[in-house]
Amino acid sequence: MYNYPVENLLPTKFFLPPAPTGFVARPHLIDDLDQALKHRLTLVSAPAGAGKTTLVSSWVQKSREKGVAFGWLSLDDSDNDLERFLEYMLASLEEGGLTLESVAIPAGLTGDSQMKSVMADFIRGLMGLKREMILILDDYHLIQNKEVHCAVEYLVEHAPPCFHLAILTRSDPPLRLARMRVSGYLTELRMDNLRFSVLEAGEFLEKAAGLQLTQTDLTTLTERTEGWVAGLQMAAISLRGREDAAAFVAAFAGSHRFVFDYLLEQVLSRQAGEVSEFLLKTSVLERLSGPLCKAVTGMEGSGADMLDALEKANLFLVPLDDERRWYRYHHLFSDLLRLMLEHNFPGVTAELHKRACRWYESHEMMVEALHHALSSGDMQLVAQIVSANVLVLVENDEAVPTLQKIDSVPESEMITLPWLGIARAWVMGAGQLQKSRQVLDAVEKSLESIPEGVERQRLAGHIAAARAFVFSVMGDKENTIAQARLANELLPADEIAVRAMTLTIWGDMRSDDRRHDPATMPILEQAMALALKAKKPHVAMIAAAALASANLHAGNLGELHRVCLEALAIGDEYQKRYQRPLSASANVYSLLARVLAEWGENEQAIQYARKGLLLSESWGQLDSEVMCLNYLGRALVFGNDNEQARQVFQRALATAENVSPWYCEMTIAYTLDSLLDSDNPDAKEIIRQKRLLKQYGVRNANILASRLLLWENQPEQAIELLEKELAYLQGQPSFDIVRIHCLLALAHQARGNLKPAIDSLRQALVLAEPENRVASFVREGEAMERLLRLVRVKLITPEFVKKLLATFRSRKKYIPEPSHTAEALVEPLSQRELEVLGHLNGPLSTPEISEQLMVSANTVRTHIKSIYSKLGVHGRSKAVQQARELGLLVQ
C-alpha cells in the first residue's frame, strides 16, 4: 500500500475553523464540553448544520487558554484506510504539540493483531503526556471502515487518563456506546442540547444580521426552524434589509416546505443576479479560490472580491486557511445549490466541471483536474488528462483514491465507455501490465461497433499510444516502436500531449548503444517541441534527456551539451513556478557530467554528477543514481583520486543490484574501464572485475575487451577485435569511433608498427577535434602521450594536439584534496526539505514560508532544523551557501 511521508499531508485537515460572523457564545454548552476532561470519550452527535463544529472549535480556543493541549483532525472519505487514518492522527497530535516518535506505522497495515500492536505503541507514547490533551475528530460519520472503528475503540478503552477523544458526527458511530455510557466513559451532546433557544436565536439574528424581531416573530422563527442554526442562519440572510419581517415570518411559518430549501430560494431571489449566478455555478467546486471561481463562472470582476463579500454576508463560506486563499461551502448549502443548478439549468454542470478541470490542469494540480474530469462525465476528457499527465499522476500519493475510482469501473462499462477504458489502461500501465493489455484489447474490440471515422481513429490512436507505453515499461523494444509508429500515424494533430508522450517513448527506447539510429533524433526533437507546445514540462524534460542521449551515442557532444542546457532551463522555469524540481532533471545532470568529463573539464563534471546524484536520491530514482555514480567514479579516477573512486564504484554496484542485471553489467564495465584509466592499475583488481563481468554476460564490450587485450600485451587480438567493431559500425556516426582509432593506434604502436599507428591516430584526431574529445586520448596514459609528441611534428590538428599535451601535463600535476567532501551529504534532503531550502534562499521569514507552503510554522521549523543538520551548518545564510556549493540551489 502507500506510505504517507509527512511532507505530503494536507494542512487543511488540521485547520481549526475560525468563529463565523454572528457567533453566539453558549456558555452552558461550553460547560458541558468541559466535562470532556472527566471522560474518555465526548460524543457530539447531531445532524448537519446543527452547529457542532462551530461550538467545539470555540471551546477549543477557550480551553487552550487554560493550558489544555488540542489536536484537531477533519476527516474525509479517504481516511477510510487504517494506515492513512493513523498517520493523520499522529500528525494532528504533533500539530497539537505531542510528538510520538516511537510509533511506526508499517506499510500495508492490516489485520487485528497488527492494529493492536501499533495502537499499543500509540498508547505507550501517550503515557508521556505531561498535561491534559483532547483529540477531536470532525466528520466522523464519514468513517465506515471497520478497522478504523476498532482502532478508535481500542484507543478509548486503553488510553491514559489525561488523554481524551472527542468525536463530532452526524450519526452515532458503531462503537460500543451503550457500554461506555454504563462505565461512565462517555459524555455526549445531541441535537436537543444544540438547539438554539429563543433567546439564543435572538442574539444570533442580532449579531449576524443586526436584526431586532418582535418576541412573537422570534418565537415563531425558532419553532419553525426547531432551533436548527443552519436554518436560522439562512433566515438571517433572508431577513436582512427586509421591510416587513413579520410578513416574511408568517409566510415562512405557514409553509410546510423543507426549511432550508424554502429559505435558500428566498435568499437567492433577493441576491443580485450576478451573485446568485456565482453561487449556483461555483457549487460544483469542492474548494473555491478567487481565480478558480472566475474561470468557472466566466465572470468579469475579481473572484476573490466576490468570495470575500460572500464570507462577510455570512453566506455559508468556510475559509480553509488563514490567508483566505481557499474556501469551501458548507455542504448543506452547496448540495442544495447543486440541486437547483441541475433542475433549472440542466446540462450546465458538466460544462462547469470541464472548466474547473482545465483550470486545475493549467495550474499543474492534476489530481483535482482528474477529479473534475470524472465529475463532468466526459470520459474523453478523463482519458486526455490521464494520458497527458500519467507520469505525474503515478508519482503522486494523493491521486490514488481518484485513480482507484477509474480502476473500479466494471469491465462491462468499459465497453460502452471506451475512453474510460483507455484512461484505465494508462493508469494500470505503470504497474499492472497484463491487466492493462487486457483492458486495451477489450476496448479495441468495442471499437468495432463504432462507425469508421475521425472518432474511431482517434480512439485507435490512443489505444496504440497506451500500448506503446505498456510495452516500453516491459522493455519490449520491437513492439514499443511498432505501436508508437502506429499511434503517430493515427493520432490527429490536435492531440499534442499524447503525441509528445508517444514520440518520447519511441525515441527513448533503448537503442543499440553501439550503432546509433539516425532516425531517432528527429523523432525526439519533434517530441520535445510538441511537449513544450503542449506545456508539459515533465514530458519535454524526458524527451530532452532522450535526445541528449541519442546525441551522445552519435558522438555529437556539442549538440548534447546544448540540449542539456535547454532541458535545465525548462527545469529551472518549472522550479521557479512550482517550487519543486522536475524529477527528470537528475538524468540531464548525469549526461552533462558525461560530456564535461569527455571535454576534460573534470571539476565541472564532478559537480554535475553530484547534483544529479542528490536529485536521484531525493526522488528514489535508482537508475539515474547508478549512472551518476559511474560518471562520478570515472571523473574521480581522471583526477587521480583513486581511493574515493573505488568507494563510489562500490556503491554504484550495490545500487545497480536493485535495478537490473543490465545495470550491474554496465557498472562493472565502467569500473573496469576506469581502472585501466589510472596510472598504475591494480592487476588483481582488474582480474577480479573481469571475472565479475563474465558472470553477467558481456554485451557491449568490444572496446573494453580490446583495452584489456592491450593491457595484457596482446595487441594482435586487440587489432582484430577493433577492426571487427569498425566494420560493424560501417561509418555510421558513433561515439565509439574515436576510441576505436585511438586504441588501434596504441595497438600498432605496441607491435612497433609506427606508420599504421600514426595513420590511426590521425583519423582519431581529425574526428575528435570538432567535438573536443579530450578524455578519450588523455585516459590512455603515457603510451598515448608519446605518440602524440611524435605526431606533433606532422602538424595534424596542431591546436588540438597542443591542448591534449597540456592536459596530460596538468593531470600529472594534479593532487586531489583529501576527501572531506567525499559523499557531500550523508543523508539526502527530502522533497519537502528541498522546497523549504528553496524558500530559505528568498526573502520570506519562517512564518511567511509556512503560509506559502500551507503548513504550520512548527512544521517548517522542524524541516529547517533537519536541513541544517544534514548540511552540517548553523544558520540560514550558511545553509544557503553550502547548498549552492553542493548544487542544490538554482541561481
Next chain:
Amino acid sequence: MAKQTTYEIRVRELLDEKWTDYFLPFTLTCGEEDTRITGAVHDQAELFGILLKIRDHGLQLISVNPVKRL
C-alpha cells in the same frame, strides 16, 4: 434476476420537484405534512444509500416500510 423490494420512506419535510433527480430512481410524493419517497431496491446497500442522503441533508426520517406489491 435478483429479488427487488419496494420501500416507502417518509420524511418530515416537504420536498419540491428539484429533489426528484436526486432521489431517482425513487419517486417523491408530497403529502400535507410529509414526503413519501418510494421505490424498489435490489439490496440493503441501496436502501442505506438513500437513508444516508436523507441524513446528509438534515431531513428528518419518520419511517421506512416495505410495500407489498399488489
